Amino acid sequence: MAFEFLGGDVHCGRPWHPYGVAYALQDCPDHKLANGAGAVLENFTRSGVPVGTHDPVGWPTFKDWPAPDSLTHEGTYYKWLERSWRGGQRILVNLLVENNQLCNLYPLKRNSCDDMTSLRLQADDMRKLERYIDAQSGGPGRGWYRIVTDPWQARKVINQGKLAVVMGIETSVLFGCSSKLDKPTCTSAQIDRQLDEVHAMGVRQMELVNKFDNGLAGVAGDSGGVAPLVNLGNRSLPVQLTASDPEDACAYVFEQDHVEIGPGQQKDVTVRANPRRSPFLASGRLIGFTVTARATDTNNVATQAQAQLEQRAVLSPLSLVFLLFLGALAGGWWISRPQKPTISLLAEPSQVVQGGTITMTWSASPGSMVHIENEKGDVVYDGNTSTGKKTYRVDRSGTLVFTATANRDGLKADPTVITVEATAPEVAPPPVIREFSAD
Structure with a gap:
């Protein structure tokens, strides 16, 4: 009405x-003047200026009103x-x-x-x-x-x-x-x-x-x-902002704790809620707090808003269980991860006369492929016997170098190198006839 x-x-x-x-x-009498030019309030509320016109005829043409932005019709x-x-x-x-x-x-x-x-x-x-x-x-x-x-x-x-x-x-x-x-x-x-x-x-x-x-x-x-x-009918209001929670669990810091709110104004003020304690291991919890805006020149003008802050510990029980589970997985992987094989090699005797023999004894990680060769690249042994021995005949003198390697699951052992000293055999002097007689 x-x-x-x-x-x-x-x-x-x-x-x-x-x-x-x-x-x-029917339109108002003052609107009918000069094709709506007399509708000062209508023009002001519709466009922000008191000057304007509109068709003053309502029923039956409805050319300019009713309309959503027409507040006086x-x-x-x-x-x-x-x-x-x-x-x-x-x-x-x-x-x-x-x-x-x-x-x-x-x-x-x-x-x-x-x-x-x-x-x-x-x-x-x-x-x-x-x-x-x-x-x-x-x-x-x-x-x-x-x-x-x-x-x-x-x-x-x-x-x-x-x-x-x-x-x-x-x-x-x-x-x-x-x-x-x-x-x-x-x-x-x-x-x-x-x-x-x-x-x-x-x-x-x-x-x-x-x-x-x-x-x-x-x-x-x-x-x-x-x-x-x-x-024009309202005045600015000085406001103080405060915040609190029942447990005093947080300290509250406002970007501005005193603001001036003018008629028709709305101000956004940032408030930071800082928990006083941050537990290392605990379940998350909600801290409910209240922000109060109170007029500083009269205590009976105030308003409040409620909010909640979710506080999380450094670790929750579930996070701890998850980390322990990951640790167990990592430990199991470390223990069961593929290991680089090892190999040892021994030659006996370590000194030999050319033409003699030496016994090559090796021991590698189980399941390894073993390869042994001399300094010339001649293969002494190549096979899947991880622990074994083999006789090798020395065909020259000098320092003989033997290198043993082992491979398993795509991983290669650090090579093991040994040396054997081979000496030339002593040459017997030619026979000499010291005496000869004939009968």
Whole structure:
């Protein structure tokens, strides 16, 4: 029923009219001047400047309004609401709205700017619309638009296939309770009395604050084209930020712990939560903490937000088990990994006369291929006998060098080298005839 708010002459058109759509969807008289040029508030809220034009004709052409960005023209003619109901909608919250600051600023008005007076008028209009739709539907109680005051009524109306309408409130100075020097201008008794009144009117939903700070709550402010106008009614707020947790488990460091929040502003402040203790071995846990923003010039204005920090130890029990498992695997691999083979070689005797023989004895890692050769490259032995011996005849004198190697699983042993000294045999002198006789 917002067509009655802000003095009743800001809003152009209304949800219904006893004489039908031709009377309900008409533009405001000041809008009709110079093809919409007189619609200063419409132009300002739509484009941010007071200058502009629009087609003042609503029904039946609907050239320029209704429109999503047109805040001063009717956008919910009851037939459009009926279309939504026929499409399946079964519950609606209808807010009674007012803003006495903007109402006092606008020069044209026929209704009071007092919030509660305006809300009573709009609640009465909701009842009138219900009776009007009843009349269109055949009589009292037969219309599809039904105002409900409790869940049982709402369910009954919905089960009948009708639209359950909940009456709510969204206004700037609820119960006439404004704020002067950060002090509410009302008492608890006054609030209780007016709560009873609006409940008797049928109100079942309520927002404590709208565009401006009041005695019950504060606002963040508006953004967009209407923000400069709306935010004139609010002031900047100095705020102190603190954080705590029930266990005092963390130290909290704010990027800024004192900030100034202007009307319509939003500020992001980084807070770092540092755990006081970091266990080496423990399960992860969640530390719940609360960040409080409190006005420094009045203690009764504050808000809080909760968050959680996941603290993890250097090692969790599961991580420790996993590391031990990896250690066991690594140990098993180290023990069972392929080993480089070894080989030893012995020649007996180590000194020999040319033409004599020596016995070559070797011992290599099991499963190794053994290869033994001399310094000339002549193969003494090549085979898979890892431990064995072989006789070798020395055919020359001098130092003989023998090299033994072993191979297993693609790995080669460090070569083993031995030497044998071979001497030339002694040459017997030719025979000499010392005496000769003949008979």
